[in-house]
Amino acid sequence: MAAVPPMAAAAEAAAERKPNVIVVFTDDQGWADLGAHGVRDDVKTPHLDALAAGGALMRAGYITAPQCSPSRAGLITGRYQEKLGFDNISKGPLLLEEVTLAERLRDAGYATGMIGKWHLEPNAATTEWSRANVPADQLKPVPNNKHFLQVPPAVQMEFFPEHQGFTDIFKGELDTYWVNYGLDGEPIADFAWQTHGGYRIDTQTAAAEAFIERHPDDPFFLYLNYYAPHVPMEATPAYLERFPGEMAERRRYGLAMMAAVDDGVGRIVETLDRHGLREDTLIFYISDNGAPLLGKEDLPISFRGGAWDGSLNDPWAGEKGMLTEGGIRVPYIVSWPGRVRPGQVIDEPVIALDVAPTALAAAGEPPVELLDGIDLLPHLAGDAAWPERPLYWRFWGQAAVRDRDHKFLRLSDGRRYLFDMNADDPESASVHAEHPEVLERLEAQLSSWTRGLQPAGLPGGALNVQEREWFGERHLVGVEPLR
Incomplete structure (x- = not known):
């Protein structure tokens, strides 16, 4: 050869x-x-x-x-x-x-x-995991912050x-x-x-x-x-x-x-x-x-x-x-x-x-x-058309879905927004009144998605201090939600 x-x-x-x-x-x-x-x-x-x-x-x-x-x-x-x-x-x-x-x-x-x-x-904020997985005598409070716990370095390194x-x-x-x-x-x-x-x-x-x-x-x-x-x-x-x-x-x-x-x-x-x-x-x-x-x-x-x-x-x-x-x-x-x-x-x-x-x-x-x-x-590479697929989020008292031309945002205090993502400034106005059927569809999609999460479900309860300051006070000022 x-x-x-x-x-x-x-x-x-x-x-x-x-x-x-x-x-x-x-x-x-x-x-x-x-x-x-x-x-x-x-x-x-x-x-x-x-x-x-x-x-x-x-x-x-x-x-x-x-x-x-x-x-x-x-x-x-x-x-x-x-x-x-x-x-x-x-x-x-x-x-x-x-x-x-x-x-x-x-x-x-x-x-x-x-x-x-x-x-x-694990870090100082992961208190739920730390209390469940680290012996109590190895946990110490963070100085000047009673809500946080110091995690032993050996545990972190694992x-x-x-x-x-x-x-x-x-x-x-x-x-x-x-x-x-x-x-x-x-x-x-x-x-x-x-x-x-x-x-x-x-x-x-x-x-x-x-x-x-x-x-x-x-x-x-x-x-x-x-x-x-x-x-x-x-x-x-x-x-x-x-x-x-x-x-x-x-x-x-x-x-x-x-x-x-x-x-x-x-x-x-x-x-x-x-x-x-x-x-x-x-x-x-x-x-x-x-x-x-x-x-x-x-x-x-x-x-x-x-x-x-x-x-x-x-x-x-x-x-x-x-x-x-x-x-x-x-x-x-x-x-x-x-x-x-x-x-x-x-x-x-x-x-x-x-x-x-x-x-x-x-x-x-x-x-x-x-x-x-x-x-x-x-x-x-130009070999396939872009798919239409929803993207989802859940964080603190907020949950959202973007699907095609619209984005739905729901807050745990009941405020709901629908945004037109083709607009020059999409989150300057909620278009729920113009597209109630879109809001209903996206809200159902979002709710269905959260049923597969750990824990399951949409966020409930009050917004935290930061969220209360952000929504309607520092950002989205004048944007009228559906309540």
Whole structure:
């Protein structure tokens, strides 16, 4: 038998290699703060804009919750987190029996890397789980907050990403990381806590580059969770200098942090190019929820608590914590040269649940019936029409469904809204009077969906303090609901 020429063998090996998957997940980045959306002229995201131009900009990209932990649970499992009983931060942790995208891809032969914010382990807010699963003598109240409980570190670590399918870990948010490899790419025996004194966004980018350098010849899944532009606000002078002029200081810092993320995405693409991997890599870029506006008060940067992070949700109504568009409609880009047609601007609704089935299809894995999203690739390649499908949410005292041209929002205090999603400002008026049959249909759909959740049913009882302030006082002012 004739020998296979070396170049032909290399081409054959490349053709058989499974594609890489990268998910870049930002934290509290609003829809306005992606240059490709063309909303604000102070935003500078050239690398992300190029990523969108080379692939698909999903203008109606949604997250599964207006809060970080549940939205992360939805993305990484590919299932509505409400089916797992994980509606909000206090309902965690993500239980180990839930199968993650990382576990599915690891079992398909992938190296799997997790970098940055995890936030799926037990924490001070998960008091219900802690009381049921941690000996009482190991639980202590959080100082100055009688409603929260300190969880022993050893208990938290049982739920770290290495127990959910990840092989390479660089877990952390600010300057302390739980790692099994270093920024030089060298493995670390077992695991260790490391302190890195550099700028946190650049550190997380460097960890991503090191992960790719560790696996240039292996198919890999990289889950990069930038802790930005989430508070506390931090930026280097070099990033701040890109945004001169008069503006709220928190806006300046938020823009600088997003510029650092943008630079990071550029560095990652350069690393892929250097190894000839770009055309073999499917990239998603998504935010975990909309920006927290909190009145857009320009508090001193030194204030490290909950506050506006400088990001904006324009032109959508609402903010983080709300099921209005400002809380759940987020930056969403899909890019894969040769598989996703470049230059697409898609207004069809998509959701973070679509990441898992899309990634598994790219890897050549069979469909998983349990997953709630769809494979986007046939639609982004132009081979299939976009499906008409409802998207659902339940969070605190709110529940919502978007189906085709309308969105129905129900509050636990009885207020109901129907929005025309084709309108320029869809949540500036409720159109329930014009379309009572649509409201009735969507309300029935939403009620039916919630019967399959844990626990089952629509939210009941009073709205919480934040919700009472948001609905009708800070947002949706003058929008008359059906009661």
